[in-house]
Amino acid sequence: MSINFNELRELLGSIAQTDISEVTLKTEAFELKVCREVKTTTSTTSAPIEVVTTNTSIPPASSVQTTSSSPSKYEHWIPITSPMVGIFYCASAPEEPPFVEIGDHVSKTQTVCIIEAMKLMNEIEVEIAGEIMEILVKNGEPVEYGQTLIWVNPK
Numbered sequence: 001m002s003i004n005f006n007e008l009r010e011l012l013g014s015i016a017q018t019d020i021s022e023v024t025l026k027t028e029a030f031e032l033k034v035c036r037e038v039k040t041t042t043s044t045t046s047a048p049i050e051v052v053t054t055n056t057s058i059p060p061a062s063s064v065q066t067t068s069s070s071p072s073k074y075e076h077w078i079p080i081t082s083p084m085v086g087i088f089y090c091a092s093a094p095e096e097p098p099f100v101e102i103g104d105h106v107s108k109t110q111t112v113c114i115i116e117a118m119k120l121m122n123e124i125e126v127e128i129a130g131e132i133m134e135i136l137v138k139n140g141e142p143v144e145y146g147q148t149l150i151w152v153n154p155k
Contacts (some may be wrong), residue, residue: 006150009084009145011028012025012034013083015034018118019033022113024091028122030141037090041097045055047121056143069145076153077133077134077151077153078127078128078130078152078153078154079149079150080112080113080124080126080127080143080148080150080151080152081126081146081148081149082115082124082143082145082147082149083115083122083141083145084115084117084122084145085117085142085143086116086117086118087115087140087142088113088114088134088137088142088143089114089115089121089139089140090113091114091139097136099111099112099113100112100150101132102133102134103130103131103132104130104131104132105125105130105155106126106129106130106131106132106152107127107129108127108129109126109127110125110126111124111125112124112125112132112149112150113121113137115143119144120140121123124149126150126152127152128152129154129155130152130153130154130155131153131155132150132151132153133151133152133153134150135149136148136149136150136151137149
């Protein structure tokens with residue numbers, strides 16, 4: 001049995017939106033265990049998620065961490081996070097200008113970067129209008145699920 005990456009991404013996204021703290025899936029070919037701390041607060045926070053897989057066709061992921069604490073300068077900024085594990089690209093091609101730069105004003109649904117996952121290019125769009133305050137990832141760097149890529153100051 002092979003793992004469908006899109007189904008895995010949907011599963012991790014669904015788990016992240018619930019209070020489920022641990023899930024284990026086992027087959028003869030692989031084992032997937034997702035564990036996270038569930039914090040109950042009045043504000044929205046990200047919790048660390050640990051993913052452990054064993055399969056010869058899928059590289060094992062020892063852990064996936066999300067940013068759970070925000071320094072005070074980020075108090076009102078909104079993070080754009082990676083919805084998947086992959087490679088971050090700031091432009092549609094090496095010779096093209098980046099989608100956004102620090103100080104750019106963005107509108108809702110504007111593409112801000114691309115995450116390449118399993119040879120598929122996934123455009124990441126901003127969900128709010130605002131100003132790009134910080135870009136935390138360099139072009140061509142690997143990113144984890146839930147990792148903060150860009151900070152936006154909503155307008």
